[in-house]
Structure formats: structure tokens, C-alpha cells
Amino acid sequence: MVEFFKKTFCKNFTLRMSRRANIEITNFLNENKFKISELSEAEKLYISKHTPKTRKMRTDLTRGDLVVACEGKHMGQKLVFIKQLEGNKAVVSGIKEINNIGMFIIDEQYLFKLSINVSIPEITVNGELNESKIDDCCGEFTTTFDNSTDKVLYDAVKKVEFLKGYISEPFVVDNSIDFYSQKY
Known part of the structure; x- marks a missing residue:
């Protein structure tokens, strides 16, 4: 059996x-x-x-917007949005004199747009830029410093009162207040 x-x-x-x-x-x-x-x-x-779904490019981002990086090494830092690239990528830059962050590429979905806009001229991106990724918070990551671009951004930020100090501070959300009731 x-x-x-x-x-x-x-x-x-x-x-x-x-x-x-x-x-x-x-x-x-x-x-x-x-x-x-x-x-x-x-x-x-x-x-x-x-199969991965196709994403549409964000239409709410315009040149000169202040954004917060929500991933990577520069998580929580305020940056200036420069331009959009193919493949849902964005070129953003900090200012070397203010927060010591250079120009780099990040996925658009990891940018939180703030309500502040800085008037900057059209900036051409020269050379290759490093790309920020989710696992870059612990590894080596270098940003590209372009002195001419940095000077243009610094002059534009200097024109707005108290903006230099605002950019130098990391972005923090007050948990005691409802997130969606605030205007950032």
C-alpha cells in the first residue's frame, strides 16, 4: 500500500x-x-x-521654483529647480555659498514644490551631472559646482529679503499642525 x-x-x-x-x-x-x-x-x-506604467512629466514645476529634495543625500534640503529633462528627471541646484550643494539630477517625483519662486534666467547645463538615487544617502555622492551658474543663483536669491537664511535651513514639518492646512 x-x-x-x-x-x-x-x-x-x-x-x-x-x-x-x-x-x-x-x-x-x-x-x-x-x-x-x-x-x-x-x-x-x-x-x-x-510592467512599469508610463508617467507624465510634472507641469507644476517652473524655472526658479524652490523645491525640497525628498530622497537621496540631500533629503530635506531646499534647492532651486532649473529645468526638466527626458525620463521624468529634473536638474536642481543648491547654492555653494548658502548650503554647499551643487547642481545634480533627481527624479521629479522626489521633489516637493514650495510656493516661493526666484526669477532666474535660462541656464544651460554643461557637462555631465551626477544623479541622486534613493540609496545615495549613505554612499559617496558628489555634486557638480559650476561657478557661473552658482553666481547667477546667488545673485537672484540675494535680491529677495530673508531668502538666503530660509534656504540655508533644512525643511522641517511641524507634526502638531495638519500638513495640508499649511501653505509651504
Whole structure:
């Protein structure tokens, strides 16, 4: 009886397990080695749920806006938004004399827009910039300092009263007050 049980059920059990844990198809999404017509309904559902959705570029950010970085090494620092790039990226810059942060690239979704706008001229981005990422808070990260851009930003900030001191302080939210009742 035990022999019959082992032959019948254990054989089917290992067969079912091998169907579920087929190592060859684990990276079929990354390798794009599949045909849609050959996929089952469950696989089509899996693909539709796990493909990245396209994002639209933010339209609320304009040149000269003060923003707060919400990720990376410069989390909580106030920065000046310079321009948008392809792929939902943004070029932002601190001011070397004020908060010692240079120009770098960050994903737009990690920027919190403040209500202050500084009038700055069109700034061209020269050379390659470093990109801030979520895991950069602990690792090495260098920003690019461009003296001409830094001087333009510093002169624009100097024109607005008390803005230099406001930018130098990190952004802090008062937890005793409702977040959405405040205008930042």
C-alpha cells in the first residue's frame, strides 16, 4: 500500500512542483523571449500587472521654483529647480555659498514644490551631472559646482529679503499642525 502511494502521489507531486518552479522562464520579462500568443491568461495577467506604467512629466514645476529634495543625500534640503529633462528627471541646484550643494539630477517625483519662486534666467547645463538615487544617502555622492551658474543663483536669491537664511535651513514639518492646512 505504501509503495502504491509513493508511486502514484509522489510522482504527481514532483511533476506539479517542476511545472511551478521552472527556472528557465524566470527572466522571460527581462529577456523579451516570449510570444504573446503562446502565453496563458495567468501569464498575461502577470505581465500586465508588473510592467512599469508610463508617467507624465510634472507641469507644476517652473524655472526658479524652490523645491525640497525628498530622497537621496540631500533629503530635506531646499534647492532651486532649473529645468526638466527626458525620463521624468529634473536638474536642481543648491547654492555653494548658502548650503554647499551643487547642481545634480533627481527624479521629479522626489521633489516637493514650495510656493516661493526666484526669477532666474535660462541656464544651460554643461557637462555631465551626477544623479541622486534613493540609496545615495549613505554612499559617496558628489555634486557638480559650476561657478557661473552658482553666481547667477546667488545673485537672484540675494535680491529677495530673508531668502538666503530660509534656504540655508533644512525643511522641517511641524507634526502638531495638519500638513495640508499649511501653505509651504
